[in-house]
Amino acid sequence: MTTLHLKNIVKRYKSQTVLDDLSLDVANGERLVLFGPSGAGKTVLLRLVAGVIEPDEGRVLIGGEDMTDVDAEHRGVGMAFQNFALFPHMSAFDNIASPLTATRSSKDAIADGVQKVAKLLKIDHVLSHHPKALSNGQKQRTALARALVGSPPLLLLDDPLRNVDAKLRFEMRLELPRLLAAEGATVVYVTQDYKEAMALGDRIAVMSQGRIRQIGTPQEIYNAPADIEIARLFGDPTINLLDVVPQRGGEGVFVELSNVRVRLADYDGDVSGKPCVLGLRPETIVFTDASSPGAIPVTVEAETPLNEKTVTLAMTARGREILVSRPAGTPGPVAGPAHIAVNGAQAFLFDKASGRLLPRADIASKRNGEAA
């Protein structure tokens, strides 16, 4: 276990800035997931920590020690690559053993270490094979074993599940947390899959365009995405985003959806009259009777049954599309007119101009209280 601190990292390739004044702190034993679209700079950041790329500006501290100018082989980190990066001319055994041979351990110690980690990852029967003879899943496990074998205090995993099939990915998503917990290392994990991020991360750092846009626990990010883009990246089906202008009424702030008022109890008058985007998670919307209060009339356009949930595409009277998600097996309309109910307390309000999440009234008033 160790800590990792990145201080004001800048990395440019030619005129393009890949990492833009990025700072990040990872606590002892923490599992931090770097999440973001491709081209966000996640992989560059990881390589920079590993020491195979040098930053143009900024410092890299591992365990409190400045490692910025230390060569990769002396940083003592373990890393698994997205494309596995196995040594094609060496057997799986030699691949996994490579971090141990560097420290000139005895032959027996090396064999023991490799056997132990290979057993853990269930590849002890293919150790004599060359990478060419391994299946994709075995390659991935070999790469992971190579990263783990030296018990590095800092483990860097660059989207290790990207190039394996869906079934294996699902298995590993369940297996990895246990494995990493047993290892006890501080982990930086890169992924483009929000489910992986939520399953594996103690905290998630959402990256885009070389900056960290939001950092927090999976729940914080899901329940309070800092901006529209992050809200869109987390969640399947994606969040419904509707242009609205909140108004102030007798009982507080509300928005109108097909002339039906939806009260936003968490927001105060500051947002009224401002062009906003309303974010509604599909699973917070329910189908309801026409008679119940706040029922919004819609037309059901299509229904997609997925394994564990059913996703319905509905159209409002004004022609806006809304996705509704409900657990599989629960009843719901299949086609034609229907009504939905929206829970204003679970809705997000984003500023249309900046895309930022508008602070809820309780948070805002607390801030005001602190200021006063």
Place this chain on the structure above:
Amino acid sequence: METMSPVERVLRAVALTLVVVFFMFPIFWIFLMSFQTNETILAIPPSIVFSPTLSNYAALITGKLQTAAGTLDIAFMRNLGNSIFLSVASVAVALVLGVPAAYAFARHKFKGSEDIAFTLLSFRFAPPLLVLLPLTQYFQWLGLSNTYFGLIWVYQLICLPLILWIVRGYFEDISADVEYAYRIAGHSWFATFRKIALPLAGPGIAAAGLLAFIFAWNNFVFALVLASADKQPVTVGALAFVTSSGIQYGQIASAIVLSVTPTLALALYAQRYLVEGLSLGAVKG
């Protein structure tokens, strides 16, 4: 292949045979000539029926050339030895210098790296005659004329660019991640070069070395001008067969057979490495 009709198959075979005959017939004819005397070679019409003789080979190996004007000393075996020594030494030097340089050009883009690499390549397309005269002068000043050292140095003009550019391509084909992975595992850059880059580029290095060897072996003009008889390779030595009493076709033919054999054997042996080398891109880890 299975979909080929019988007609196509026959036409294909005929076409292949024609191509093989076109390229191989001169070599076949020379092989026959090497077992004939000058008289049967020059007989009209030529015939492939003759009583074979080993006199040509005997003359080459003993170094005594019997001509109408008397016995001439020829240094063919020495020439052959020179060829082998010069080619092997040149390729060895070119590999020692060129492979690390190729790695540097492939992995590190430094200021002017492309210019330097291109300048080295340009040695290949400048005609040798262009540099020969100044080179002769320099060699005389430096005392390098008629030395193996000087010849091997000049042969770097032939071998080094070849090795540099071919091997560079192979190094570039190796995923940088594979090398990063070895570095992160705790190995120095030199260990990474030795244990990862060199073995993975091995087939390419072998192919480049073979090509460089053939080019060095075939060189004529540098050795002709910069060395005298005792240091000259077979390509120059073959001139000795043009004697005052006529051209010794039989000996020339057997000399050609002897001088082609080493490169041919090497090429046949290295064939599988060449093929492996060309398919390196298909085995990404």
